[in-house]
Amino acid sequence: MTSMNAPMQPNFPRGYPQATQRSPNPPRRGAPGPVPQVMPVPMPQQGVPNPHLMAAQRNMAHPNDAALRRSRKPTDKNIPDGVEDVVIGEGVQQYKSLRELEKRLDSAMVRKRLDIQDSISRTVKRYRTLRIWISNTVENQPWQKAAEQNGTAPGANPGSGRYKVRIEGRLLDDDTDPTIPDHDESDEKDEAERDGDAMEQDGPEAEKEKTTKKHASKRPRQRFSHFFKSITVDFDRSPSVKPEETAPITWTKPQLPPNAVSLPPTADFDSLQFSRASQENLNITISLVRDETPERYKLSKELAEVLDTEEEARSGIVLGIWDYIKAMGLQEDEEKRQVRCDHRLKSIFGRDQMFFPQIPESTSAHTSPMDPIKLPYTIRVDQEFHNNPTPTIYDIRVAVDDPLRQKMIALTSNPQYAQNIRQIAALDDQLALVIQALTHSKAKHSFYTALSKDPANFVRRWTNSQRRDLETILGEATRGGGEDGAGPEFRRGGANGVWDTPVAREAVRYMLAKPDAAAAR
Structure with missing residues (x-):
């Protein structure tokens, strides 16, 4: 026995070596040295389990529980055979006819929905005419003062003359297009009332006019500010005009938030105005930068020769090049993604062969932003012009979405559709439960009907069936449910024996892989 006074040895965990500490002065040979001291290795501390955390983990639903519940839900909605x-009556035949009608209706609805989504993703553009009116009015000009005050010389109160420029844009209605909604007189009146200012205006009167404009709209439509990213007014320099009076004026469309449906009221307008002081005519240039989705680009001369157009979007460029490659037969026979470049494609890519997935990136060097639309205008402040003023009118082509596309988007994003789908799914679950109950009732009916016709034989067959099922569950059944495993064919080996089959080898491998078999080995 170990003495109680003996020092206790440190308890080392498995895998940790017992480190020894040598003396700095090793002993001579033959002389007893100091006893090596063993340094204890600290045991890793195990955290104390939190009972509240363990209870929460036990109560937490397993991720597979929902899948198990879904797998156990009945899904069969077909009436079993023999119920009719x-x-x-004809209830079963009518139910089967309704099931066939439902299948055809579901197929048609899914096909139509896919067609609508495909048409929405193609972003087909139409072009319409946007008419722009540019006009200006004046106030406190010298000739106006002279007309109001008889005998006052022109030029009295210098520097008080002002002008106000108005830029208005409207889409022209096309009577030949039946998809464009009609505008009645009340709508035109409301639209006239909704015309507001968009730029910062100089002067309190213009600011007051801006705040009093209305931006309500009965019918969603694309207004003047919808088609442009920015609007800039550049003034020609004049030595007699102050530099601050010729500084450019710029309006930039604000960025639309991701969850916003339309532009804010201050950025959604049909007309804009600005006012400044001047007593002489000024030349201005109005620059309009297009806002299109997808954005179009100006093509280089080489790329325009291939696509036969001078302006195109990114997707249109790739599709046009692909159509050109197929039309000219420039694909390699073995690798279809490899393209042989003819003299036109070689001028674009600068190589003899091109890998098709690299084409979108390679065409970026041959595209540039489209030039802004420039509209010249002269601000007239003289009396001769304002005796019979006429606005300057420009017609430009703008890209608009197909009106049917908006209706299709409204159909696919209708919240009522999701609610109807959930209601139909709930009715399908109830129908599956009814069919399951009907199947059980049919099984009971068949059971009692067979029992009533021949009770003795039925009970004998049923008892044998239950016995075989029980033996199969307990693993005591013979091979095939009726064969004797002790027969001579199971004792014989060789190439043609029952044991030389993939099934037997798989069974033996499965038995040897069991934990009890591994322990026995």
Whole structure:
């Protein structure tokens, strides 16, 4: 026995070596040295389990529980065979006819929905005419003062003359297009009232006019500010005009938030105005930068020769090049993504062969932003012009979405559709439960009907069936449910024996892989 006074040895965990500490002065040979001291290795501390955390983990639903519940839900909605023989009337035939009609209706709805989504993703553009009116009015000009005050010389109160420029844009209605909604007189009146200012205006009167404009709209439509990213007014320099009076004026469309549906009221307008002081005519240039989705680009001369157009979007460029490659037969026979470049494609890519996935990136060097639309205008402040003023009118082509596309988007994003789908799914679950109950009732009916016809043989067959099922569950059944495993064919080996089959080898491998078999080995 170990003495109670003996020092206790440190308890080392498995895998940790017992480190020894040598003396700095090793002993001579033959002389007893100091006893090596063993340094204890600290044991890793195990955290104390939190009972509240363990209880929460036990109560937490397993991620597979929902899948298990879904797998156990009945999904069969077909009436079992033989029910029509015991049901009075034509209910079963009518139910089967409704099931066939439902399948055809579901197929048609899914096909139509896919067609609508495909048409929405193609972003087909139409072009319409946007008419722009540019006009200006004046106030406190010298000739106006002279007309109001008889005998006052022109030029009195210098520097008080002002002008106000108005830029208005409207889409022209096309009577030949039946998809464009009609505008009645009340709508035109409301639209006239909604015309507001968009730029910062100089002067309190213009600011007051801006705040009093209305931006309500009965019918969603694309207004003047919808088609442009920015609008800039550049003034020609004049030595007699102050530099601050010729500084450019710029309006920039604000960025639309991701969850916003339309532009804010201050950025959604049909007309804009600005006012400044001047007593002489000024030349201005109005620059309009297009806002299109997808954005179009100006093509280089080489790329325009291939696509036969001078302006195109990114997707249109790739599709046009692909159509050109197929039309000219420039694909390699073995690798279809490899393209042989003819003299036109070689001028674009600068190589003899091109890998098709690299084409979108390679065409970026041959595209540039489209030039802004420039509209010249002269601000007239003289009396001769304002005796019979006429606005300057420009017609430009703008890209608009197909009106049917908006209706299709409204159909696909209708919240009522999702609610109807959930309601139909709930009715399908209830129908599956009814069919399951009907299947059980049919099984009971068949059971009692067979029992009533021949009770003795039925009970004998049923008992044998239950016995075989029980033996199969307990693993005591013979091979095949009726064969004797002790027969001579199971004792014989060789190439043609029952044990030389993939099934037997798989069974033996499965038995040897069991934990009890591994322990026995």
